[in-house]
Amino acid sequence: MFPYASDDEALRDVLRLSRGMTLKSSLAGLKLGGGKAVIIGDPHTGKSQALLHAMGDFVDSLGGRYITAADSGTGDAEMQAFAQRTRHVVGATPRTLLDGSVASGDPSPSTAYGVFVGLKEAVRQRLGRDELTGLKVAIQGVGHVGLGLARHLKAAGAELWVADIFDANVKQAMDELGANVVRPQDIYGLDVDVFAPCAMGGILNEQTLEVLRAPVIAGAANNQLASAEIGVELQRRNQLYAPDYAINAGGIIDVYYQRNGGSAAQIDAHVNAIAGTLREIFERAAASGECTSVIADRLALERLQAGGAPQVATLQRQAS
Ligand code: NAD
Numbered sequence: 260m261f262p263y264a265s266d267d268e269a270l271r272d273v274l275r276l277s278r279g280m281t282l283k284s285s286l287a288g289l290k291l292g293g294g295k296a297v298i299i300g301d302p303h304t305g306k307s308q309a310l311l312h313a314m315g316d317f318v319d320s321l322g323g324r325y326i327t328a329a330d331s332g333t334g335d336a337e338m339q340a341f342a343q344r345t346r347h348v349v350g351a352t353p354r355t356l357l358d359g360s361v362a363s364g365d366p367s368p369s370t371a372y373g374v375f376v377g378l379k380e381a382v383r384q385r386l387g388r389d390e391l392t393g394l395k396v397a398i399q400g401v402g403h404v405g406l407g408l409a410r411h412l413k414a415a416g417a418e419l420w421v422a423d424i425f426d427a428n429v430k431q432a433m434d435e436l437g438a439n440v441v442r443p444q445d446i447y448g449l450d451v452d453v454f455a456p457c458a459m460g461g462i463l464n465e466q467t468l469e470v471l472r473a474p475v476i477a478g479a480a481n482n483q484l485a486s487a488e489i490g491v492e493l494q495r496r497n498q499l500y501a502p503d504y505a506i507n508a509g510g511i512i513d514v515y516y517q518r519n520g521g522s523a524a525q526i527d528a529h530v531n532a533i534a535g536t537l538r539e540i541f542e543r544a545a546a547s548g549e550c551t552s553v554i555a556d557r558l559a560l561e562r563l564q565a566g567g568a569p570q571v572a573t574l575q576r577q578a579s
Contacts, residue, residue, distance in 0.1 A: 260298040260305070260332030273297045279481065280511070282559035283504035285566075286536055287529075289515050294325040302332030311337055315344025323347050328366070328514050335365065349517045364517065366510035370479055371407025373509025373530045375415075377501050378408075378453060378477040380534040384541045385475050385499040386452060392416030395451040397473065399423075399443075400458025401432045404479040404507075408455060409436055422446035423458070447471045456480040463489050463500070477501040490552035494544070502555035505536055 263269035273295055281293025298314060300306070318327050318341060328349045329338055341348045350364035378396075383389055396412055397420040398405050409419055409432055419438035422445065423429045432438040441449065448470035456462050460482035463471075468489065476483075476498060483503045484490050493500045509530045516526050540558060544551045 260300055260302040260337075262301045262305075263297070263299045266299070269297050269299050275482070279504050281563070282556060283508050283511055285559040285563045286505050286555065287508040287512055288532070288562065289511065290566075291511070291515060296325070296327055298332075306337065308340065311340035312344050315341040315348070318347050319345035321347070326514075326518060328510075338364065349514045365403070366513040366517075367403035368407050369513035369526060369530055370507055370510035371404045372411065372527075373512070373533045374404065374408050374455070374457070374477065374479045374506055375411035376531055376534050377506035377537050378412075378455065378475070379415075380537045381475045381477045381499055381501045381506075381541070382453065384538070384545075390416070393418060394453065395449075396420070396453040396455055397422075397441075397446050397449045397451045398432075398438075398455045398457055399446045399462065399478070400456070400480070401428045401438075402457065405455070405457030406432060408457060408479065409438060413437075420446070420449055420451060449473075453477055456483055461485045463493070465489075468492060468496075471498070473498065475499050475501075477506055478503075479507045481507065484552060487552065490550040494548075494550035499541065500551050501537055502540060502552050504559075505540060505555050506533060508533055 263272065276295040276297070277293050279293070280295050284291040284293055296318070298310070300310065318325060326347045326349060327341060329335065335350065338348050338350045350366060379391065382391070382394065391412065392415070394417040396417050398409055399422055401409055401421045401423050405421070406428065409421065412419060413436045419432070419436060420441055421429055421432045421438045422441050422443045424443055429440045433440050447454070447467045451473050453475040454471060454473035455478035456476070457479040460480055462480065463476065463483045464485035474497065476493065481503055490500060512529045513526055540551050540554045543558070544554045547554070
């Protein structure tokens with residue numbers, strides 16, 4: 260949910276996001292296509308019950324071909340309102356897993372764990388180390404995913420620097436994890452091993468690249484590259500970029516099992532497989548000299564093609 264300036268702008272964004280979902284699901288080896296919805300409106304002031312019910316009715320009218328879930332501007336409360344009108348929503352209620360354990364509907368912990376697993380793989384590839392003790396990590400945004408990632412990193416012995424525009428979030432990271440707090444504008448230029456963007460998209464751009472020194476970039480945010488050229492530039496500078504939709508797939512994997520059933524162990528194993536996918540991307544990139552974002556798109560399309568998906572030709576046209 261976002262106050263888009265026009266229908267056109269919203270349409271462009273939802274098509275970009277849905278393309279990303281298709282590639283993300285493919286790369287994560289899920290039997291899902293790619294769908295995304297946007298609501299035009301202010302997430303702080305524009306959420307009437309009537310609007311949320313209208314959204315629920317709309318999702319229901321698609322008969323299960325589109326399944327909705329929380330994302331930017333929406334959360335548990337909205338999913339519960341949609342669930343009053345449609346069953347094609349995930350994340351609305353806690354659910355019991357096949358092994359009897361109970362999980363909340365929030366996929367963020369799985370996203371955070373997947374980013375942790377992927378970050379370790381990137382560190383192994385670029386810095387040649389398996390141990391995270393003393394690893395310096397700067398996290399931009401300590402919300403649902405960023406704080407979860409910070410907890411995993413802290414437990415593994417990493418040193419943390421965090422920035423957020425909400426004081427309460429940085430305070431929690433500082434009090435609970437002993438993280439060093441910096442101003443939002445200072446998070447890019449730190450002398451750290453890893454930059455983990457967990458706030459918003461477009462943050463890898465010409466301005467931030469001027470100061471960004473971390474040899475590894477591995478975080479949860481969607482659409483991190485402001486343009487395709489930034490991916491090439493990172494490769495040229497030997498800064499290893501873990502493609503966003505490869506490393507942040509833990510949430511969609513979680514959601515898949517919420518919908519189709521699965522045990523905590525199955526979800527864990529599937530999220531852990533993010534490391535193998537990233538390894539393949541990194542190795543192919545190293546071998547061909549191409550940037551990791553291009554390799555990720557290619558691998559996602561290959562996996563779609565192998566599954567006989569009908570949308571491959573359109574996606575290939577868009578990619579070229
Ligand atoms: P969130 O809203 O809980 O957290 C985002 C945090 O970033 C907030 O604390 C916010 O204050 C902070 N922030 C916003 N602008 C900032 C800025 N300029 N500088 C520093 N901090 C800033 O969101 P989330 O669920 O943690 O998701 C984080 C990112 O990961 C988003 O890009 C989201 O699309 C992506 N993502 C999330 C999931 C998931 O499961 N939640 C899955 C895949 C991708």
